[in-house]
């Protein structure tokens with residue numbers, strides 16, 4: 695099996711310039727995590743990957759796995775922390791409103807998604823990343839198991855990365871139809887990030903990525919149109935999350 699990508703670290707999301715603020719970095723890091731999640735949906739569809747469990751959980755695992763695989767450890771930990779804070783913020787918002795978890799939803803409860811995400815990521819290098827789990831007060835018993843969880847993720851998604859490697863030059867991610875929104879934070883992120891991802895992945899066909907308004911903070915893969923849509927409203931949502939929780943869960 696090919697494992698070329700496994701050994702490759704790239705600065706896919708380190709694309710923030712010195713002028714950019716910590717807040718903007720937080721937004722970009724969350725966009726990167728969300729994009730990997732949506733890419734998982736696209737791969738499940740295009741490669742007809744069987745899913746044993748909930749597809750949303752599988753997509754979360756893929757996102758954490760890709761953060762560990764495609765980014766240098768320090769950058770990867772920064773991204774993983776930002777994504778975890780976004781999950782925590784979602785949990786907190788429900789708590790504040792006194793709302794019950796939407797148990798019939800396809801996504802798991804936000805706090806559980808946060809811990810699952812952290813565990814897969816931490817498992818990529820348990821010695822190095824365990825302090826991240828401790829910063830989020832993760833159960834030590836669960837932390838002990840994160841290496842095994844990453845191993846499972848690698849067994850599931852590693853062969854998919856191999857397939858992507860073999861399809862290099864056939865199809866890849868392409869920015870589409872967002873020239874109007876190029877000045878938007880999400881537009882800037884896409885403009886900078888997609889060309890960096892382009893040479894790293896192969897797909898059966900080009901996968902357009904649209905950056906457009908959706909009237910809600912969201913992102914999705916549309917199997918009918920074969921596109922990933924990144925809504926511009928995400929930037930405001932992540933900005934709020936950063937202002938509320940960006941200073942919490944610091945890794946010592």
Ligand SMILES: [Zn+2]
Nearest residue numbers: 731735750753
């Ligand atoms: Zn999803």
